[in-house]
Amino acid sequence: DAGVIQSPRHEVTEMGQEVTLRCKPISGHDYLFWYRQTMMRGLELLIYFNNNVPIDDSGMPEDRFSAKMPNASFSTLKIQPSEPRDSAVYFCASSFFPTSEYNEQFFGPGTRLTVL
Amino acid sequence: KNQVEQSPQSLIILEGKNCTLQCNYTVSPFSNLRWYKQDTGRGPVSLTIMTFSENTKSNGRYTATLDADTKQSSLHITASQLSDSASYICVVSWSWGNTPLVFGKGTRLSVIA
Numbered sequence: 530d531a532g533v534i535q536s537p538r539h540e541v542t543e544m545g546q547e548v549t550l551r552c553k554p555i556s557g558h559d560y561l562f563w564y565r566q567t568m569m570r571g572l573e574l575l576i577y578f579n580n581n582v583p584i585d586d587s588g589m590p591e592d593r594f595s596a597k598m599p600n601a602s603f604s605t606l607k608i609q610p611s612e613p614r615d616s617a618v619y620f621c622a623s624s625f626f627p628t629s630e631y632n633e634q635f636f637g638p639g640t641r642l643t644v645l
Numbered sequence: 646k647n648q649v650e651q652s653p654q655s656l657i658i659l660e661g662k663n664c665t666l667q668c669n670y671t672v673s674p675f676s677n678l679r680w681y682k683q684d685t686g687r688g689p690v691s692l693t694i695m696t697f698s699e700n701t702k703s704n705g706r707y708t709a710t711l712d713a714d715t716k717q718s719s720l721h722i723t724a725s726q727l728s729d730s731a732s733y734i735c736v737v738s739w740s741w742g743n744t745p746l747v748f749g750k751g752t753r754l755s756v757i758a
Contacts, residue, residue, distance in 0.1 A: 533688075570750075571734070571748050571749065571750035571751060572689070572734065572748040573748070574745060574746065574748075577745075585745065620688050620689075622688070633691050633694070634691075634746075636688030636689050636690070637688055638686075638687055638688055639686075639687070639688055
């Protein structure tokens with residue numbers, strides 16, 4: 530398996546533009562997570578899905594952020610309109626349904642977003 | 646408030662030396678604690694996972710310890726190598742399985758020759 534795949538790896542855009550980040554989880558995984566990482570705040574959970582259904586979106590910073598998972602193999606995180614403070618590295622992670630306390634999340638390589 | 650605090654923020658050591666990274670948490674109830682290694686420009690990769698009933702777990706030159714009573718964990722790296730240079734992140738879960746997670750801000754380790 531190729532692991533969690535994210536695209537693009539780097540995105541530079543201007544303030545006010547729409548940004549769409551994409552994620553393909555590991556085949557067979559039931560959970561998908563979107564995280565944001567900054568130097569100041571570290572890793573923060575934005576939203577996670579179980580079987581394509583959003584379970585907890587309390588980490589989504591504001592209405593400008595939205596996430597979808599139309600099927601088991603694809604998810605998007607959209608920011609509209611983007612702002613300079615959205616600049617960060619966005620990670621997608623996936624895991625199996627928790628059958629034990631040792632269930633692991635596997636992270637993608639991340640998308641580095643820069644909003645000018 | 647559920648929090649995970651890590652120390653030091655950064656650390657520089659000579660190749661071949663040992664080091665210990667610290668993690669204190671206030672997450673309650675506690676389910677499990679994980680240490681992740683994050684290389685520059687890459688996603689975090691799991692090193693160890695421990696439940697409340699475990700007090701030590703090893704992965705090669707990495708050994709994690711857990712004291713659930715004092716809510717402290719440490720990650721000990723033995724005979725450090727240049728490839729150990731990375732950020733090490735402590736992550737705590739208060740529910741069974743892997744959600745939700747509370748992340749520390751990490752310790753940036755630099756191993757120099």
